[in-house]
Amino acid sequence: MSEPVADDDFPGLLARARRRDPAGLEALMEQAAAFSWRMLRRFHTLSEAAREDLAHDVVLRLLERGLAQFSGSTAPEWRAYLKRMTINHAISVLRRDDIPPLWRFEEPEIDPSREMEQVDAYRHLAECVGELALIDQQIFWMRTRELPYGEMVEMLGIPQGTIASKYNRAQQKVTHCLEEVGLR
Amino acid sequence: MSDGAQDVLDRLARQRGDGCPSDDALAAYLQQALPADAQAALDAHLQTCPACINRLIDARELETAAHATEPLPPRLQARVRASVAASLAGPSPRPARSSARGMDRLRSLLRPRALGAIGAAAVMALAVAVTLLLPPAETPPDLTPRGTPLDVRLESLRPAVTPAGILLADEDGAWQVSISAQTRSGVAVARIQHPASTLPAASRAGLTAGAALIVLPVQGETVNAEVQRVQDARWQDADGGAHQGQLLEFSASRAEPGAALLTADLRLAGLCVAFDPATSLGLAVPIMEINQEISREREKNR
Numbered sequence: 001m002s003e004p005v006a007d008d009d010f011p012g013l014l015a016r017a018r019r020r021d022p023a024g025l026e027a028l029m030e031q032a033a034a035f036s037w038r039m040l041r042r043f044h045t046l047s048e049a050a051r052e053d054l055a056h057d058v059v060l061r062l063l064e065r066g067l068a069q070f071s072g073s074t075a076p077e078w079r080a081y082l083k084r085m086t087i088n089h090a091i092s093v094l095r096r097d098d099i100p101p102l103w104r105f106e107e108p109e110i111d112p113s114r115e116m117e118q119v120d121a122y123r124h125l126a127e128c129v130g131e132l133a134l135i136d137q138q139i140f141w142m143r144t145r146e147l148p149y150g151e152m153v154e155m156l157g158i159p160q161g162t163i164a165s166k167y168n169r170a171q172q173k174v175t176h177c178l179e180e181v182g183l184r
Numbered sequence: 185m186s187d188g189a190q191d192v193l194d195r196l197a198r199q200r201g202d203g204c205p206s207d208d209a210l211a212a213y214l215q216q217a218l219p220a221d222a223q224a225a226l227d228a229h230l231q232t233c234p235a236c237i238n239r240l241i242d243a244r245e246l247e248t249a250a251h252a253t254e255p256l257p258p259r260l261q262a263r264v265r266a267s268v269a270a271s272l273a274g275p276s277p278r279p280a281r282s283s284a285r286g287m288d289r290l291r292s293l294l295r296p297r298a299l300g301a302i303g304a305a306a307v308m309a310l311a312v313a314v315t316l317l318l319p320p321a322e323t324p325p326d327l328t329p330r331g332t333p334l335d336v337r338l339e340s341l342r343p344a345v346t347p348a349g350i351l352l353a354d355e356d357g358a359w360q361v362s363i364s365a366q367t368r369s370g371v372a373v374a375r376i377q378h379p380a381s382t383l384p385a386a387s388r389a390g391l392t393a394g395a396a397l398i399v400l401p402v403q404g405e406t407v408n409a410e411v412q413r414v415q416d417a418r419w420q421d422a423d424g425g426a427h428q429g430q431l432l433e434f435s436a437s438r439a440e441p442g443a444a445l446l447t448a449d450l451r452l453a454g455l456c457v458a459f460d461p462a463t464s465l466g467l468a469v470p471i472m473e474i475n476q477e478i479s480r481e482r483e484k485n486r
Contacts, residue, residue, distance in 0.1 A: 007215075026268045033264045034256050038249040052260045059264050063271040076211040079246040122196055129196075130232040137230075137237050144193060145241070155244045178189050 010075035017067060028067075029059050035079065036086040042147070043090050054093060058086050121181040128177030132170055139163055140170035197238040203229065204236050210243045 013031075016024025036055040040046060046054070058066075062085075070081055129137060135156070142152050149160050156163065205213070205226055212218050213226050230236050256264070 020272060022268075022272055025272065026265060029264050029268050030256065030261065031250070033260060034254070035249050037256060037260065038254065039245070048257075052257060052263075055260055056263045056267070059267055063267060074208070075250065076208060076243070076246070079250050080207060083242075083246055121192070122199060125192065125196055126232060126234055129234060134227065134231055134237075137234070138241060141197060141234065141238050142241055144197070145238075147241075147245075151245075151248070155241075155248050174193075178192070181192075 007075035010078065011073055014070075014073065014078070029062065032062055032082055033059050035082050039083055039086045040090055041151075043094070045094065046090070050093070054086070054090055057089055058082070061085060061089070125177055125181055128180060129174055132173055136166050136170040136173075139166045140174060143167050143171075196234045198235055200233075200235045204233060204239075205229065207239070207243070210236070210240055211247070214240070214243055214247060 013024055013028055017028040033055045036058040037051060040051045040054055043051070066081075066085060070078065072078060072081060129140075132140070135158075138156070139152065142155075147155075149163060152158075152163050153160050158166075209218070209222075209226065213223060216223065218226065230240060255261075
């Protein structure tokens with residue numbers, strides 16, 4: 001597989017792919033497949049074969065219309081676009097096949113009759129959680145999103161043991177914060 | 185943690201407030217590409233904004249995924265390259281679900297020697313036959329194999345410009361789909377013959393005019409086809425037997441030779457056909473779906 005493309009080189013690669021330069025198009029599609037393949041790891045309920053099918057589907061969609069429809073020009077925009085396409089497709093397949101997704105995808109509803117009360121609770125909760133160091137907050141949310149420790153190590157560059165102990169402390173703090181707003 | 189607490193945390197993780205930074209700013213923050221004062225201001229914002237911390241985690245995930253050096257699985261890489269080659273060789277390929285298991289199954293069903301002799305119309309007709317037996321795109325096929333394996337036999341293999349026939353039948357021959365195909369000034373006509381009284385209606389509703397049908401390299405050449413017309417029809421065979429089925433017309437054109445392995449992906453039926461001119465192996469993936477249709481129909485008829 002071609003090497004990952006530096007963000008600065010992305011606009012050039014995108015332009016080549018749009019001109020249907022064979023090497024450029026292949027490199028961009030391989031990058032996209034690798035990206036989707038990796039994003040799909042978070043769907044633990046998918047089999048390897050299903051992950052492969054989905055990543056290939058994303059490439060096919062890009063080749064058919066997705067590349068032409070991409071209106072951005074930078075690498076972060078392209079990644080956000082691919083992520084959306086990958087996750088939306090994965091969710092639709094999971095739903096179709098009645099496979100439970102790893103995480104909850106819909107935002108929970110706010111009860112309108114208790115909206116002000118809930119907004120206050122959120123504000124208090126955010127302030128309470130905000131007393132944690134920034135890195136501890138990140139670790140807490142990553143674990144809440146069920147990111148595997150291996151990925152967290154890769155993303156944060158911190159040893160797994162340190163992450164685990166920081167997470168335990170953060171979880172205790174958040175539990176305390178939740179109790180303060182009447183939740184446990 | 186209770187469901188209620190989990191709900192609140194989920195909400196908190198997504199509830200953006202005033203002054204939240206843009207995605208680009210977060211990406212620049214991660215790369216430490218912001219001026220020092222902007223970096224410090226974003227630090228302060230993140231400290232009290234769970235939604236932006238979660239956006240930052242999203243950005244980190246994207247960065248990590250984009251710069252990963254983990255190699256693609258070889259099979260996925262081959263499929264991506266084949267799709268790119270097909271796209272470069274002709275019209276954009278149609279998205280399709282595909283299944284390695286189905287490919288392996290069909291690889292064992294189709295005989296290389298027979299396929300080596302098959303002409304463009306015959307190969308297309310095979311795809312048409314499989315396509316017409318599959319449910320429409322709104323209900324993508326479940327590719328899990330069930331029921332009795334389907335035996336596929338190919339008959340009357342002739343060059344593309346002469347009539348070609350293909351027989352698809354189950355083991356006891358109770359189900360048959362035979363196809364006649366011929367080309368006339370670039371237009372091929374395929375007659376899909378089947379026992380219409382028992383074929384499920386849904387399986388006949390796959391093709392409409394304007395659909396891109398197939399992109400196949402046949403003997404080194406790529407053939408593109410587009411469905412021109414689909415209509416119900418009745419006809420008689422050479423022995424005077426009456427038949428009814430569907431008359432399908434598609435235009436066919438030839439494109440430049442592509443790479444060694446090209447694929448044709450049919451969105452309509454979730455069908456993926458790959459044809460390797462080097463080995464003369466043709467692979468039409470969800471043929472299992474035919475099997476399912478047959479099994480379901482047999483169950484109903486019992």
